[in-house]
Amino acid sequence: MQRGLPMQPTVVLLKEGTDTSQGKAQLLSNISACLAISETVASTLGPRGMDKLIVSERGEAQITNDGATILKLLDIVHPAARTLVDIARAQDAEVGDGTTTVVLLAAQFLKEVRGYIEEGVSPHIIMKGFRQAAQLAIDHIKSVQITVDKSDPVLFRSLLMKCASTSMSSKLIHSEKPFFSNMVVDAVQSLDQDDLNESLIGVKKIPGGGMQDSLLIHGVAFKKTFTYAGAEQQPKSFRDPLIVSLNVELELKAEKDNAEVRVEAVSDYQAIVDAEWEIIYRKLDAIEKTGAKIVLSKLPIGDLATQWFADRDIFCAGRVPADDLQRVVQAVGGSVQSTCSDIRREHLGTCGSYEERQIGGERYNIFTECPKAKTCTLLLRGGAEQFIEEVERSLHDAIMVVKRAVKNGDVVAGGGAIEMDLSSRIRKHALSIPGKLQLVMIAFAKALEIIPRQICDNAGLDSTDILNKLRMKHANGEKWFGVDVDGPEGIRNNLDAFVWEPSLVKLNAISSATEAACLILSVDETVRGPQSEAQNAGPKAPPGTAQRALREEAGECQGGDRGRACNYEV
Template sequence: MKMCKSFVEDGVHPQVIVRAYRKATNMVMEKIKELAVKISTDDETEKRQLLERCAATALSSKSSPPLNMIGKKKVQGGALEDSMLVQGVAFKKAFSYAGFEMQQKKYSQPKIAMLNVELELKAERDNAEVRVDNVQEYQSVVDAEWDILYDKLKKLYESGAKVVLSKLPIGDVATQYFADNDMFCAGRVPDEDLKRTMKACGGSIQTTVANLTAGVLGTCEVFEETQIGGERYNIFKGCPQAKTCTLIIRGGSDQFMEETERSLHDAIMIVRRAIKNDSVVAGGGAIEMELSKYLREYSRTIAGKEQLLVAAYARALEVIPRQLCENAGFDATNILNKLRQKHSSGTDGKWYGVNVMTEDISDNFEGCVWEPSVVKINALTAASEATCLILSVDETIKNPKADQGQGGGAPRGGMGRGRGGL
């Protein structure tokens, strides 16, 4: 938009600019596909190295499992280097009752019961009104309540489950019962974590303990509860049903951990793109400079206004390496001149881009600064379509009622009208 503003002010019809920009966009798309390097999907070692390089590229700027199977937990304290990757599910223990210390903290190949059941004595005054005439009747109500709770706990024990997880509270009586019977329990487990455990470990979330068969219980290779920073974490490793992992991020402040989480999200998205699309291009402004050179050379072969417009599109692509230089505090003019000279020298310089480590230019493909080609294609297509859409709007229709309502002031709303439209 910035590059074509001067042409609009000089009276060039916007549709002429739109046609030139769309032609340049189509040429750029074809050039990216031509330049993109295909990767082999047969060699698993090579593919893993590629994905690691794509992730490293995204991390420096700030998957195999689905996004909802990648957990990210933040534990304040410690250094970034203390962060860890758990090959499975991990979540913070929400609350502990008396008897928790007596429970075993590690099991091998345990059966896991996942519940949406409350395992504690309910306060009947909050749920119902019971009128009794004597102490014996009151005692029978209390005994029935205890019998119901112990019946639930007995059925859980008889099911063979060693780990009991529940979305609802697990009280001190149940906690002590499980400890006495060599079982582990965790109550108030967040819904997201419980569902991820179910998908990874198998089984299903039960709303009753009446029929706890082997088919509704999950399992994993190793379960353990461990101390991470100031928090207790329940960790399930070797989950058989689905690929899942949990990133436990450490840092000295919440802001630092939030920024680390955003950087990890960028890296994960790039890796997912690279898995779905088997071609990559060099980043760091390299592909933009090569496309700019390609369009600039093409513009010299055509006549008329289109020559100037295609050249303007080529200049617009240089904003990426220029911005990289400015963000790093480099002399953008000097770096861009070096890049123009290198890219114009022939095919040997097509992957040269900004190197923020040396304050110079370098072959970013050799340096493993890679990006999936589809990311560049989508970004350039979206930018071009947005520009063409804005250029197609030639008039704004004001709402007279809005003018009157504002006492002759600025209108509160309007509607754009495209050329050849209304």
């Protein structure tokens, strides 16, 4: 240092203990983490996809092959890999199906350009090429999608059945596709066709019986609520009853617990007790005068009220879940009342038939023949509880797919057909572009082939041979040829075979996967703040835990499941 010059002070930007990693190595680490995530869910794709058994810390087991559910159950700690979890959830919320597809596509886009990143190609050029290719793909899907005429109800129902069946082909319930497809289409068509609010389709899980014992109730069904002894004396079925829905507590304790009174004489105390009884009897008389034969309430109905209603041949149910009560009101009409006074006829609902029925080991209150029925209830049966939960997830996917098909009516062929067609088109277009963008768009086109390739691999077919056949068909203009996991050829025209999917599933998957890939490519530095003092003051971790956690989060442990220890010596 030259004599006479003052020393430059050290500038501290980040708090001590902050971990930073940046540059090309960080980008490649993020890509590796995303590939590890995709490998976890890849085997669940297609009609021969395998299921995952995921056990939580509390020992609860879930069996599923839904991509969004798997990623939600896994405790993924790598910050970049969590982007794939987000796009899977977004796909599930927006269209309901294609969650595994969107994760595989995003990871494959990154895998195909990893070599270019290593060679020093700017991520911005890759992102530009991806966005151009994605726009080409979206425009092409919109140009080739088939719009089904909704004016013919028989033809349109046939379309919805095929879309539901295709959605279920990779699920546990694929052996019962015709039965459940019919049930799903009936459920969606029972909703208000303007808003198609799928939350008005109730799902109840009843262990026992077989899948074929599942029922679709055109109306509302809910499990018999907690009742007192007098409930057994109440009638168990009605024809054309009036129904009152309340948000009122019909118990003595409501008045007892909500007041404090000081008295000087026993007679004063007796007057207070009499007043409490008077209040509840006044409520019960007011309800009886409405003419209602069924009384439902969100809040408890006590033993006094239960017996009082039983003596007058009125059925009552307290503590009805809020969503069930909302669906009852939607089906039978009327509105939920928060007081027992001034209840008029327009506040009451009615239904053609009410009965309490034994289903499996449970008793259910069932309202059918409802005049305003814009709701329905699926009663699912099956052996194991985990199996019924997976049936529910599968039906949710199918319901969302049918809902999108009803709203749009545009379909494309599934089974990898549309991906192969897009790959062929983008590859041809790329050859007309000079420079690095050509390489990026060809990489995008090649990445799209991961869908038919993975379907083949999961079915035990020779993916190289089948993809070569498909490339030849698509080069000759046979745009609807895709994978056939059952036939001897391995390929077929999936449009003619009725393997149909709403085009919205594919449009959303390609745009979401492209955006996720571009987002990960745009990150070149990760800054991790130091642990807070509160965390440091906690119980001491076993030796090596901190180093192992850092390696997990840096992408060196790529299993995605923090529950499994990595094979590092620390």
